[in-house]
Amino acid sequence: MVRTKNRPGNCCCSDCAVRPGIADDARECCYCVSDVLCVHIEIDPDTTGPPCDTLCGCANDVCSCFDSWGELTWDDVNCWWDGTVACGSISIDLQVQIKKVSGTCKVCVTSTCLGMVGTGSDCFTLDTCGDYNDGCLTTGDGFTLSFTGDLSTGCGDNDCDDATITITAQNIVNPQPEEEDTCPDCDCVCECVCLTYTEDGCTEVQKACWDGSKFQATFNDDCSWALQVATITLVEEDGCCNWNLSTARGTVTIPKQATGCPRPSITWNLTTPTATLTMECAECGDECPLYPSCCTPDPVPTVIYARVCNGQGCGVDCITLNLVSFTSTNWTWQGEGTIQCSEIPKPECEEFDVMIEVECIDSGEGGTIWDINIYCPANGYGAPVDGGPTVSSVCDPLCLVSKTFDFSDGGICSDYSCIDGNTGYDVCVSEEPCP
Numbered sequence: 001m002v003r004t005k006n007r008p009g010n011c012c013c014s015d016c017a018v019r020p021g022i023a024d025d026a027r028e029c030c031y032c033v034s035d036v037l038c039v040h041i042e043i044d045p046d047t048t049g050p051p052c053d054t055l056c057g058c059a060n061d062v063c064s065c066f067d068s069w070g071e072l073t074w075d076d077v078n079c080w081w082d083g084t085v086a087c088g089s090i091s092i093d094l095q096v097q098i099k100k101v102s103g104t105c106k107v108c109v110t111s112t113c114l115g116m117v118g119t120g121s122d123c124f125t126l127d128t129c130g131d132y133n134d135g136c137l138t139t140g141d142g143f144t145l146s147f148t149g150d151l152s153t154g155c156g157d158n159d160c161d162d163a164t165i166t167i168t169a170q171n172i173v174n175p176q177p178e179e180e181d182t183c184p185d186c187d188c189v190c191e192c193v194c195l196t197y198t199e200d201g202c203t204e205v206q207k208a209c210w211d212g213s214k215f216q217a218t219f220n221d222d223c224s225w226a227l228q229v230a231t232i233t234l235v236e237e238d239g240c241c242n243w244n245l246s247t248a249r250g251t252v253t254i255p256k257q258a259t260g261c262p263r264p265s266i267t268w269n270l271t272t273p274t275a276t277l278t279m280e281c282a283e284c285g286d287e288c289p290l291y292p293s294c295c296t297p298d299p300v301p302t303v304i305y306a307r308v309c310n311g312q313g314c315g316v317d318c319i320t321l322n323l324v325s326f327t328s329t330n331w332t333w334q335g336e337g338t339i340q341c342s343e344i345p346k347p348e349c350e351e352f353d354v355m356i357e358v359e360c361i362d363s364g365e366g367g368t369i370w371d372i373n374i375y376c377p378a379n380g381y382g383a384p385v386d387g388g389p390t391v392s393s394v395c396d397p398l399c400l401v402s403k404t405f406d407f408s409d410g411g412i413c414s415d416y417s418c419i420d421g422n423t424g425y426d427v428c429v430s431e432e433p434c435p
Contacts, residue, residue: 016188024079026098029105030129034169038284069285113155183241186261190281194288199275207288318434331360400429
């Protein structure tokens, strides 16, 4: 949100920051503070099991939290930051407050989920607030706070301990030379933006960070149209400042758009070719992925993992799947691996090779189709076994369960005729890394 500066002649915070309440402890420690804090929740996957249901032999209380970002916003009334961060199936409440404790400035955390009460060992020494100075300019990232927390007690029944929680001020920059200060209405802006370019029905997204003079991105990945370069600069004209877009191809209909600082959200239209470019601030931890319109993992992972099960647990095999293609309506992951025979094998068939493919498909009807296919190399990965099963899914964190694949005698996997046709293999796909 844009903050109103103080009256001319007085010291002021920049538009990126807020002044703590006059009577609040924070006012004695920090002249100005960031109005948004970024929260990163991370758990070492080696300490947790796969977040899947019992079909793949995984307990329901296994931790579903691995890696998640969220935001805390400033509360003007109470002079603290607060909010809730989701990680897997867990909701983590957080309140962060600056206090002066025995003459020392501290950052204190309160959370019912984490069992933190905002006093004693739940308070950490405040090193810096960041420099939000009286010239209304901003430098520095503010304080960084990192600690471990146990999510197993007040957050639910999930077995999630030793979570690393890192809290930092959201990164912002001053997009103009300090000696000029030609755009007082845009003395700060989010450091990185997501640029979304759409032409001929195909969309690409790039993350661009301020390089001292511009935001710039090159679009030439998955779409069939020619390379496109977008450059966005801050320009002043007749006392007003705007973001100005120039492109390598096409004509921008209205190149100059109001700044919307510190967090702009702007769409430009192009002709010859007909295209659009949208600029929005990158959120905390956001790498600007391109989402199929109805796929819900947030963010969509570039690497996922498939556990092959035989009804007796997930120990048969675990195969890494990499993102191999993506458009605005489809994501595809693929990976090759070796499956151990689940029954007593014949000498010539102790194991067999497969390729697993997972697709997220926008059905165009307000729903997502998740599809898991297993291919055998015997026929050059030509046709999937069973043609792709029905998938049950949980999308945050990503957890897909496909029911039985059968490798029947004389079937698609003819080289695997040593496998009993009644032998079934389940596939459980999740974000949980292989052991």
